[in-house]
Amino acid sequence: MKRLANNFLQEIPFLCSMPAIAWQIFFMVAPVGIIFYFSLMRPGFIVTLDHYRGLLHTSYFLIIFRSLLLATLMAFTAFFLAYPVAYFIAMRAKKYKTVLLFFLTLPFWVNFLVQIYAWYFLLERNGLINKLLLTIGIIQEPLMLSSSLFAIFLVMVYCYLPFMIMPLYNMLEKIDPRLLEASSDLGATPWQTFYRVTFPLSLPGVKTGLLLVMIPAFGEFVIPSLLGGGKNMLVGTLISYFFLVARNNASGAAFTCLSALALLLTVILFYAVSRLWVVSKIVERK
């Protein structure tokens, strides 16, 4: 009896994690499974690749390619913008750290859709930006800011920036300042210290940040559908079109699986390249 009680006590951590695991299974694993099932099934429970065959068209691949390119470009832009901010907050802000981190979370206090509409009004033909530029006299004709890939790109960078700053900040903040002192003590200039010590030590944060931004950006559909003006088809918008407008669940499911595969391959490619780079550096030395 006592042993039984002991065994039970040992399993308490596992039991506590059950709700979360169940949640993940019901709302993550199961839906993914269902989508995959849809993509392979024909009425009458027959396995088929027809839905995939139907997608063998350049325009679909172009959409996947365009989304990948946009997500990658966006992630790296966000990275270049975020790094100095994260560096400043982690290394230089000292007692203003908490205040600055709080400011970083401020956009989340405003509803996501409200933010996007705000951008829409800023960017539209008669929007604030166009009016300002016209008044100053930089432009004669209002610019087509909204309903463009540029607008999608801009607002995506805006929305995803905090998700890049946070992991970078986390890694930079953990760096022992004595390492930087040791580096300059051993003769390194501030710039040498940065690329030999600070940046390499922040690399895990860079990887996390890039993934955290690239993956959701690839499938983003709210921003493109509200600011893309319907003409710049991306993966997210096409999937929602298949399911919500065309009501073609099978093709939608197949396209979803196909684009997920493309994303996975891209991430693996990035990972392989970064590994190769590190390995080549080690091989070169020995």
Added chain:
Amino acid sequence: MKDIVLKNVSKNYNGEPVLEDITLSIPGGQFFALLGPSGSGKTTILRLIGGFEKPTEGEIYLGDKNITDIPINERKVNTVFQQYALFPHMDVFDNVAYSLSIRGVASDEIEKRVQKVLRAVGLEKFIYKGIGHLSGGQQQRVALARTIINEPDVLLLDEPLAALDLKLRERMLIELIELQSTLKTTFVYVTHDQFEALTVADTMAIMNEDGDIEQIGTPKEIYEFPVSSFVAKFVGSTNILEGTIKKGAHGSQVEIKNLGTFEVAVPESKQWIKDESRVLLSIRPEKIEIRKSLVEGFSNKWLGIVEAIVYHGRSTQYNVRLKNDQIIQVFEQNEEHFEREVIDYDDQVYLYWQKENVVLLDR
């Protein structure tokens, strides 16, 4: 062999003075120890010499050169940090080669010098090991190797052994002494541990809580002839008593209230000691002989009651209460060559001491 000279150096942190008007000369080519309690500013002095901080006022010289405004990366001064501060993303080789590769030394030259310096600290087998796979002592050696490969004029060591256990610490102390005598580099060693300072130093400086330097001298001078009761108490253990000097035809005596009058030797150098001067007497516990019986040949004796006995292994400590209620510490070596009288709690004992072994202090 360049001397380090601090001239009227002050340092404030956020308006709080840590060091005030410090003038200190560290002789080149020596093992110099800076000993003081925590908060005495000894690490600040190290950081000023290293270039991590700029003095609020004053100048720092290395040899004839004023280095006050020379940036840290251009000083031929290197530091071994308390927690080593090794680069965790590099292996032993890269850590040790760091300063050379920064300066763009050719890679075969780097290879040769890293091998050589790792052999000197006994780590040649660990050359491609990651830092996380090394023990504390090995990390300490990597930290040393990383700095001496640079052949600095001065090596600063900031409590470098604080994280090691006692046995390893004793071994590293010996290795440091040997390393310094081979390299002939000036070592500045900061510690709050009097044992470490006494062991390694050719010359040592004692700092007090206010950031002033109390005394500079060889370990023996500091231990045997402290200039203040602070130094006497901080370096080793001591008994401090208050008394009044009585100068007579047959030498000097000191009168201690409620205890009596005792013979003391006033050295020529202590001109400030006059008749009726108030003085502090410092007498080390090991310079007192404790006996139950009467012994001839000592200049002075006190009578007291044993209050506590603490066995330390190589010695035994007795706390003895005197007539004036002062507790006196006595250390007796446990050499046990011959059978000795057994001293127990509450025994009445005589404490014998020689007049030459008491140090007279003014503060």
